[in-house]
Structures are given as C-alpha cells and as structure tokens.
Amino acid sequence: MDIFLQQIINGLVLGSIYALVALGYSMVYGILGLINFAHGEVVMIGAMIALAMLQALASSSMPIAVIILLSLLVAALVCMALGYAMEKVCYRPLRNAPRLAPLITAIGLSIVLQNIAMIAWGRQFVAFPLQIHATQHAIAGASISDLQILIILVATASAVALLLLVHKTRLGRAMRATAQDHRIAGLMGVNVNTIISVAFVLGSALAAAAGIMIAAYYGLAHYSMGALLGLKAFTAAVLGGIGNLGGAVVGGLLLGLIESLGAGYIGALTGGFLGSHYQDIFAFFVLILVLIFRPSGLLGERVAERA
Amino acid sequence: MSLLQAQQLKVSYGGINAVKSVDFHISKGELVALIGANGAGKTSTLKALCGMIKAKGNIFYGGADITNQPSCKLVNLGIVLVPEGRGIFSRLSIEENLHMGAYSRHKRREIRADFIKMYDLFPRLAKRRKQLAGTLSGGEQQMLAIARALMSRPRLLLLDEPSMGLAPLMVNKIFTTIKAVSAEGVTILLVEQNAKLALEISHRGYVMESGTIMLSDSAQNLLNSTQVKQAYLGE
Ligand SMILES: Nc1ncnc2c1ncn2[C@@H]1O[C@H](COP(=O)(O)OP(=O)(O)OP(=O)(O)O)[C@@H](O)[C@H]1O
Ligand SMILES: [Mg+2]
Numbered sequence: 426m427d428i429f430l431q432q433i434i435n436g437l438v439l440g441s442i443y444a445l446v447a448l449g450y451s452m453v454y455g456i457l458g459l460i461n462f463a464h465g466e467v468v469m470i471g472a473m474i475a476l477a478m479l480q481a482l483a484s485s486s487m488p489i490a491v492i493i494l495l496s497l498l499v500a501a502l503v504c505m506a507l508g509y510a511m512e513k514v515c516y517r518p519l520r521n522a523p524r525l526a527p528l529i530t531a532i533g534l535s536i537v538l539q540n541i542a543m544i545a546w547g548r549q550f551v552a553f554p555l556q557i558h559a560t561q562h563a564i565a566g567a568s569i570s571d572l573q574i575l576i577i578l579v580a581t582a583s584a585v586a587l588l589l590l591v592h593k594t595r596l597g598r599a600m601r602a603t604a605q606d607h608r609i610a611g612l613m614g615v616n617v618n619t620i621i622s623v624a625f626v627l628g629s630a631l632a633a634a635a636g637i638m639i640a641a642y643y644g645l646a647h648y649s650m651g652a653l654l655g656l657k658a659f660t661a662a663v664l665g666g667i668g669n670l671g672g673a674v675v676g677g678l679l680l681g682l683i684e685s686l687g688a689g690y691i692g693a694l695t696g697g698f699l700g701s702h703y704q705d706i707f708a709f710f711v712l713i714l715v716l717i718f719r720p721s722g723l724l725g726e727r728v729a730e731r732a
Numbered sequence: 733m734s735l736l737q738a739q740q741l742k743v744s745y746g747g748i749n750a751v752k753s754v755d756f757h758i759s760k761g762e763l764v765a766l767i768g769a770n771g772a773g774k775t776s777t778l779k780a781l782c783g784m785i786k787a788k789g790n791i792f793y794g795g796a797d798i799t800n801q802p803s804c805k806l807v808n809l810g811i812v813l814v815p816e817g818r819g820i821f822s823r824l825s826i827e828e829n830l831h832m833g834a835y836s837r838h839k840r841r842e843i844r845a846d847f848i849k850m851y852d853l854f855p856r857l858a859k860r861r862k863q864l865a866g867t868l869s870g871g872e873q874q875m876l877a878i879a880r881a882l883m884s885r886p887r888l889l890l891l892d893e894p895s896m897g898l899a900p901l902m903v904n905k906i907f908t909t910i911k912a913v914s915a916e917g918v919t920i921l922l923v924e925q926n927a928k929l930a931l932e933i934s935h936r937g938y939v940m941e942s943g944t945i946m947l948s949d950s951a952q953n954l955l956n957s958t959q960v961k962q963a964y965l966g967e
Pocket of ligand 2: 816892
C-alpha cells in the first residue's frame with residue numbers, strides 16, 4: 426500500500442471537514458470580530474441530533490435514503506436555530522462590551538452546551554446507528570471509500586456555495602460591507618443585525634454538515650467531540666487568515682493534510698518513540714507556529730488601506 | 733414647505749454636550765450650508781439626522797417624526813449621508829461600492845441607468861471600476877463616496893466636508909457636482925470648512941459655534957456679514 430497517497434486521501438477527507446467548520450469561525454470573525462468558541466459545540470449538537478433522528482427512524486418503514494435526508498435536514502435546522510439563538514441571546518447584548526466579555530461568554534456557552542449534551546446523550550460514545558456499506562475503491566496503491574468520496578463532494582459543494590453566496594450575491598456584498606464597517610453599511614440601508622444573524626445561521630448549517638460527516642466517518646459521536654474539533658478548525662481558520670473565507674478552506678485542507686501525513690510518518694521520524702495517536706499535536710504545533718511567524722495567516726489581509 | 737425640521741436637537745457624548753438644543757429647517761429643494769469652527773458640532777448634527785447617534789429633541793422629515801430611527805430605515809426614506817472621511821468600503825471594488833449605494837433600491841433597470849450616469853459624472857471611477865476602492869487616491873475616494881450616495885437616489889443628501897483634503901481643481905469639480913445635484917431637485921445640507929465656497933453655491937446658511945446655531949440667514953447675507961467675514965472667511 427502506498428502510505429503517502431493514502432495519507433493524502435485521508436488528509437483531504439479530514440481537511441474538508443475542518444474547512445467547513447473553519448468557514449463558520451471565519452465568517453463570524455470577519456463580521457463581528459468575535460471568535461465564537463462555542464462553534465465546535467454546534468458541530469457536536471449537529472452530529473447528536475442526526476444520530477438521534479437516525480435511531481428514532483431506523484425502525485420505521487421509510488426508505489433509508491429518506492431517513493438519512495430527513496435526519497440531515499432536522500440536524501441542520503436545529504443547528505441553524507441554535508446559532509441564531511446563540512447570537513441573539515448571548516452575543517448581541519454584548520455587542521458594545523469590551524472584547525473580553527463575548528469571548529468569555531463563548532467559552533461559557535461551550536461548557537453549557539457540552540453539559541446539556543452530556544445530560545441528554547450520556548457520557549459514553551454514541552454509535553452511528555447505520556451500517557454504512559462503504560465500498561472501497563483502489564487507486565494507485567491506495568484506497569478511497571464511497572463515504573470518503575461523499576464527504577469530499579458534500580464539503581466541496583457546501584464551501585463553493587458559501588463562497589459564491591458571499592462573493593456573487595447582493596446579500597454577500599452586504600455581508601462583506603458589514604464586515605468592513607457596521608455603521609457605514611447601516612448608512613447604505615443594510616440591517617446589520619440581520620447580516621450578523623445570517624452569518625451565524627449559515628455557519629451553523631455548515632457546522633451541522635461537518636458534525637454529521639465526522640460522526641459517520643468515525644462511526645461515533647461524543648458530547649465532548651466539539652471541543653477538539655472546534656479548536657482544530659479554529660487553527661485552520663487562523664492558518665488561512667481568520668476572517669478570510671478562501672483562507673478557511675485552504676487552512677482546513679492544509680491542516681488535514683499536515684495531520685494525516687504527520688500521523689503517517691511520526692513513528693518513522695521519531696524512531697517509534699511517538700505513534701500515530703499523537704496526531705492531535707500537529708494542529709497545535711501549527712497554531713503556535715502561525716501565531717509566532719505569520720499571525721495574519723496565509724491569506725490574511727494584504728490590501729493596503731488608505732486613510 | 734419644510735422637508736426637514738429639527739427642534740431642540742441635542743447630542744451629547746457622556747458628559748460632553750456637542751449639540752445644545754438647536755433648531756433649524758430645510759425646505760424641499762434647498763441647498764443649505766452649515767458652517768462653523770472645528771468641534772462646533774456639525775458632524776454630530778449630521779449624524780443625529782441620519783440616525784447614526786442617539787439624539788434628544790425632535791426631527792421631523794416630511795411631517796413624520798424620525799428621531800432616533802436607525803440609519804438603515806432612514807435610507808429608505810431618502811436620507812443619505814456622505815460621512816466625514818468618506819467611509820468607502822476599501823476592500824470592495826468601486827463597482828461594488830456603488831452597488832452598496834443602491835442597496836435600498838430594487839429596480840434593476842433604473843440602477844443600471846444610474847451606474848451609467850455616475851460613470852459619466854466621474855469618468856475616473858469608470859476606468860477603475862474593478863479596482864479595490866482602498867487603492868483610489870483621496871480625491872477619487874471622495875468622488876466615490878458622493879457617487880455612492882447618489883446611487884441611492886436621495887431626497888435629502890447630507891454632505892460632511894466633501895472638499896476635505898482635496899486639490900483646488902478637485903474641490904471645484906466636487907462643488908460643481910453638488911450644484912448640479914441640487915439643480916436636479918435633491919435637497920442638500922452641506923457642512924463645510926470652506927465657508928466661502930459653500931455659501932457661494934448655497935441658498936441659505938447656518939453658522940454653528942460650540943454646539944449652538946449663532947446665525948441663520950440667506951447665503952448672500954452671510955457672505956456679506958462682517959461677523960462671518962472675520963470669523964470664517966479670513967477677510
Ligand atoms: N464620539 C465622541 N465622543 C466624545 N466626544 C465627541 C465624540 N464625537 C465628537 N465629540 C465632541 O463633540 C464636539 C463636536 O464634535 P463634531 O465632530 O460634531 O464637530 P465638527 O463641528 O464636525 O468639527 P470638525 O469641523 O472638526 O469636523 C467636539 O468637542 C468633539 O470633541
Ligand atoms: Mg466634523
């Protein structure tokens with residue numbers, strides 16, 4: 426088996442999930458200057474709701490495709506409502522507060538959501554209820570499964586849809602204008618509160634998609650899964666240049682590749698001292714390096730601004 | 733008939749009273765200048781009119797009380813500000829900035845016609861339409877800010893120091909444009925440091941000093957008044 430190619434495939438799959446979550450971080454940061462540390466928990470809630478729906482519907486007589494679609498839809502809607510409520514109830518009252526206040530709120534919110542999920546779904550891992558017959562396809566000495574292909578396709582389609590929305594539509598233009606200056610955007614007739622809500626709702630929809638994909642990929646979900654995933658996606662957003670949506674995609678994919686290649690070779694590199702279960706250290710290594718050497722990220726602001 | 737009427741308008745920042753109970757009005761189709769020294773409260777007045785800051789007192793527009801309405805609603809009524817320091821979206825292209833100006837409008841054909849009009853008015857913008865607005869020169873940014881405001885088809889245009897930082901030729905160009913816009917029937921409130929130029933194109937003027945309106949007269953009378961000459965025209 427070709428380890429290099431295999432790790433590239435695995436990295437792209439993982440990376441496209443990171444990218445979806447990173448898009449949510451970056452979009453909210455771009456518009457509000459807020460790092461929504463509870464975003465990872467939205468991913469977890471998406472996965473949990475989807476699993477609960479699948480479980481509830483598994484014994485029904487509906488065709489399997491309908492069950493899956495219905496579960497995805499409900500999970501996405503719940504997450505969108507959660508994102509909307511989060512902003513409206515927790516962040517909006519702090520809009521003009523010092524920046525530390527919403528940041529601490531975000532951390533608190535993330536703890537609250539984790540605990541709610543723990544009470545609702547327990548401390549143990551929740552198994553993905555569907556047996557996914559993932560056919561493996563061999564390519565050039567490596568293999569890729571149907572599920573992996575599906576994840577990459579769905580993630581690509583979602584990311585492209587978001588980028589098109591932001592860069593090609595009237596709403597997207599208003600979002601970019603608001604990201605630059607709330608007051609001037611308001612002067613143009615943009616309802617800034619609506620735009621901020623839209624950012625949260627869209628980011629949460631992507632988070633739901635990511636949550637379902639990662640649960641299907643590993644066959645598991647856990648009430649605390651959002652914490653690490655959220656932190657990694659945040660790293661991806663910072664790596665790409667937080668606030669920059671293209672950067673979030675690039676950062677996500679890069680981080681997936683770094684992690685997966687790192688995990689593939691770490692044993693050989695350290696003479697067997699560290700195993701592939703040290704995969705998680707790469708994300709934080711990357712985060713530290715980026716913060717030290719290029720805090721604006723790979724695609725961070727390059728445009729000179731004139732007074 | 734007054735299009736805009738401000739009654740006992742007050743603006744304060746914490747303990748600082750920037751505007752202390754001023755009354756003024758602007759009739760439909762008028763071009764009115766608001767002049768005064770630095771820190772007199774001109775910008776604060778404009779911001780109150782377009783809903784950017786909280787104010788006390790009353791603002792009537794077309795007979796309706798619009799005090800403290802959010803600016804995104806006032807745009808739909810036709811009140812538009814060209815802010816001090818231009819406030820263009822530097823990371824959006826020139827074309828996108830103009831589109832933002834037309835955000836409150838929906839008739840595509842009319843918007844397209846206005847694009848052509850703006851590019852006719854400011855050919856320099858036409859040449860750079862795909863360029864990021866942040867890369868424009870100061871004067872070009874001022875043109876963009878005015879063009880963007882006009883894209884909303886304003887009924888009441890509030891201009892905050894449109895000549896700031898511009899070369900004399902550009903100042904003339906901007907003032908000619910303001911006059912032309914006024915001639916088309918748009919009501920304008922013009923705040924300017926360049927009092928002489930402002931009064932020369934205006935119908936009436938108000939002189940503001942430390943938060944109150946000291947003088948109010950026809951532009952011609954203000955230009956001839958010794959008080960104004962000494963304090964603002966440097967004669
Ligand atoms: N955000 C603010 N916070 C506190 N004080 C302010 C604020 N904005 C304006 N002021 C004060 O209010 C007063 C009026 O300011 P304003 O900007 O309205 O003056 P102006 O007439 O537009 O002056 P200029 O000609 O210099 O633009 C000034 O004393 C200023 O210091
Ligand atoms: Mg001012």
